[in-house]
Amino acid sequence: MFCTIVAFAQVTTSNIKGLILDETQQPLPGVNVVAIHTPTGTVYGSATNFDGRFNLLNLRVGGPYKITLSYVGYKEQIFNEIYLTLGKTEEIDFAMVPDSQQLDAVVLTGTSSTGTFGADRTGAETNVGRRELTRLPTISRSASDFTRLEPTASNGSFGGRNDQYNNFSLDGAIFTNPFGLDAATPGGQTDSQPISLDAIEQITVSTAPYDVTQSGFTGAAVNAVTKSGTNEFHGTVYGFFRNEDLTGGKVSGEDVVKPKLEQNQYGFSIGGPIIKNKLFFFANFEKDERTDLGTNGFIPNTGSGAVNESRVLEQDLITVQNALLDIGYNPGAYEGFTYGAKSNKGIFKLDWNINETNRLAVIYNYLNASKEKPAHPSALGFRGPSVNTLQFQNSGYEINNNIRSVQLELNSTLSDEASNKFQIGYTHFDDFRNPLSTPAPTITITKDGSNYIIAGHEPFSINNKLDQKVLQFSDNLNFFKGDHTFTIGLSFEKFQFDNSFNLGAYGARGVFFPTTTMSDFQNLVDSGQLQDLFDAANAAHNSLTANGEGVAGGFTLSETNVGQMSFYAQDEWNVNEKFKLTYGVRFDKPLYFDSAEKAQEVIDRGFVVPDIEYYNPNTGERVLIDNTQLPSNQWLISPRLGFNYDVKGDKTFQVRGGSGLFTGRFPFVWLGNQIANPDVFFLQAVDPDYKFPQVWRTNIGTDYKLENGIILTGDVSYTRDTNGAHVQNWGYCHHRQA
Incomplete structure (x- = not known):
């Protein structure tokens, strides 16, 4: 999850x-x-x-x-x-x-010149405003269609970093995926967008912002803000439709398959005054419904010679289907079926001018999204649907991503020499899977040494759910003295993850090794072994359900509590009218709360052999692994220095740059797996000396405005890992000798 x-x-x-x-x-x-x-x-x-x-x-x-x-x-x-x-x-x-x-x-x-020229611009960045959001083409109606305008963007990656190391924020609340699985943004497992494009006002992508208030990334900081109400009522109503007839059917002159597709998106936005000049509202609602062919366009082999014909013989599919029906299990169709996806999302925002010195914004947003999918295509070998492997309909699952979030931001002008920004928020994420199958074993049938037919229960969808509760706040105080703007601030964030993951709970056969070959399938049926597999799966389901979650003999349930506390200080110094220097330092401390005790709770009810020795390939030593020992919580220090030089003093030629450390988060699935999986078959751990990711990034750039208004921009960036992740198998030597 x-x-x-x-x-x-x-x-x-x-x-x-x-x-x-x-x-x-x-x-x-x-x-x-x-x-x-x-x-x-x-x-x-x-x-x-x-x-x-x-x-x-x-x-x-x-x-x-x-x-x-x-x-x-x-x-x-x-x-x-x-x-x-x-x-x-x-x-x-x-x-x-x-x-x-x-x-x-x-x-x-006049209009703002801050898009490219501005004294506070140091590193590389890209801004996307309402003009681009409304005029540039987009098929998915996703923010990613616009963030890829950043020159180093590549399929969600920025500056050559994995997309899990980016920091996505919406109205100051970060919409990213620290658990580290699948998509990097919320709703990604259902291919849903967490916020409608119609609700977004502006987006910026920064790969080297030498501002210590920005954190949580070693790739890029992607910041978006939503629209607000004004003194006039404004609204939009919109709808979008597409199907396979609007998709091209040739690539390089060759015919390609166009699987069935139908998608409808529609929504509305409205904003205006509640009290003129005082209180304003903005609201957006959007719904998305989509249907796709469940086989990815591949069909059984009937000897037709069609371009999308797989190697899987239709007669073999019929044989497997009939055998499963005979023992009372419905595997679903093997061709022509569709999977559905749907989502609805909304945002409601209030802006209140309390008085001339205090302004309050309250934002509530939600997402309800679900999508039916085939069994995972590659996690346990290649499982299709593909030219080599076909799946039955009920071997898939439905993934659900539900979000509820509320945020509050208070901006205060304390005096002519000081201002303050306070933010606090709470978010609840509810992610879970609904298998399309009734309780059953996973059926993996091979042919010629590779997976051929997939049926039965989706292996990763047995009581698989992840519940998260997130609390956070920050406070930034700015005060001004002469040519200096000083910033001091603090932030705190706490995440509680409750995860239930039960791979192999309905039987290891078909999950970790094949059920049978196609040539031996009939023997499996005639011998009664197929019936035995289903009887065992149903017995396991009944026992696990009766015992509940988080207890011996029941479904797994582990709790991980992790967070971060930060302090930072910065000075923006206008050295003269042409040159500005920004320098500061940030201190981040990882927090693990009671996660060690939660790990011990799992150990006490799990299948754990604590005296197994593992092999450290770095030292050659044999070691014992203690899953209650958590990574380092030492303070991480991130100094940064940036500059901007307006060469001519007329905002037509500027040189800018900086250098400094950026501290991000690691995918918390690593820590979650350490707590959830201490048993001998799935043992995972994070090195006690491991530190949160850090990179040292140096950037130098220049912008030049030609007489005809065209702006030429160039940036050179160098990034070096200071704390980088490295995955090793410490059980390899042990198993080899055993």
Whole structure:
């Protein structure tokens, strides 16, 4: 099973900063700066400090904004149509004009330049806004169709790292898969999208952000924020349909099979004011229904010579089907059947301008998704459906991914010199499998040394479920002093995984070794052994069900508790008008809570031989493995340094870069398996000296704007593993000598 983690301290807002000078080009303190988000009337205010600088942090993304500069004895300056990019800073540098000059108030109109040029951009990153989200083509209506615009993207991987090492966040809550199985995002096992594209406002992909508040990745940080309501009511209604007739039928001039397919997606969004300028709502609901051919397009061999004809003879399938029906078991169809998938998801968001200094957002989202699938195609040898192997319909299973999540974010302006962002959230993930088969053994029939026909119970779907409860919070305090913006913060996250996995519980035959060959299948039937296998599977099911979960003689159940506590500090220093330096350090401490005690509970009721010696291939020593001994919980330190140099001072040519350590999470399935599987047949463990993954990443980049407006960007990045994962078989020598 897989799980999803939610944590905070990720990017959800934007900033406006600037330097205000007088007519002699000297810093002008005390200038009143007011930014109004015109769609909602939300007001953000500050005043310039002694060095003429102002800071407006944690603003809503998008726009437009109206920015007003005012000071006694000077003309009022107004900037209109300012749009903010997620996680970026809009810079307003301006020289005020005295009242004595015969000029009217100055009104400037423009758009944000922070997409590429901006003093806070250091490493490589890609931004996707509403324009791209609404205009670029997408078949799956997935965020991955847009994150692949990042130049190093490759099938979910960024910068050459496995997709499990990315950090996906939605409104600050990370939507990723730390358990480390299957897809890297929630709903991935059902091929569902956790959030509708119609609800997303902006997405950014950063592979080297030298900002210590961003964490949890050694690949890329993928941040997305959802839409919010405004002072006007807006809504959309949409629908999408496709089937196999809309799929191409030739590749390089050759005919290819087009399996049956039908998909319907439809939904709506609506947002608006509850109290004008004060309280706003946004809601989205989407439903997806899909049907696919269950055989992947392959058909039994009848001698037709069709391009999609398998080697599996139809008569052999009929023989197996009749034998199973004769003993009272229905294996399902072997051709022409379909598997279904369905999902519904929604989000409801409230934005409350409590007053001019405090803004609260509350976000609730959910996903209910399920998908019927064939038996796992490769985990226990190649099992099809393919040209070599066919499965019966009921050898498949239905996977379910259900999510409920609530998040709260409070942004506060404490004074002209300080602001704060507080986030807290709770998420419950409920993932489980429904086998399409009644209790039965797994039937694996081989021919010519390879798997041929698959029937019976899906081996990984026996009372297979994973329940997760996730609690997290973070708090970031920013304060300003002269040319410096200081950040100090902390975050905490705790994950509870309750996992039940019962591979082989209905019999080892057909799972870990074949049931029989096709030539010997009739002997299996005539001898009564096939009936014996089904009788044993039903007896095992009845006994396990009667005993319950997490007890001796019952279905397995293990609990893993893990988390992380972090502290960090950072300084953003505007050395001068062209050069900005960002430097900071982050401290992350792994937490394992009572997981050692939970491991001992499993040992006490499992089939464990504690005195078996294993072989350490690194030292040649024979060792005993203690599943209650957990990995290192030492503090991990991540220093980072970034810079941005506006070469000409006009945002047409910048050089940027940085270097530092990034600490991610390892797939918690490794730790979960250590706790859940201490018995002699499935023993797994994580080295007690193992540390969370860390990479040292250095990036240098440049951006140049041509006279015709085209921007040329180049980045060179070097990544080196500091703490990397390495898998070894410490039982190999032991079994060989035995």
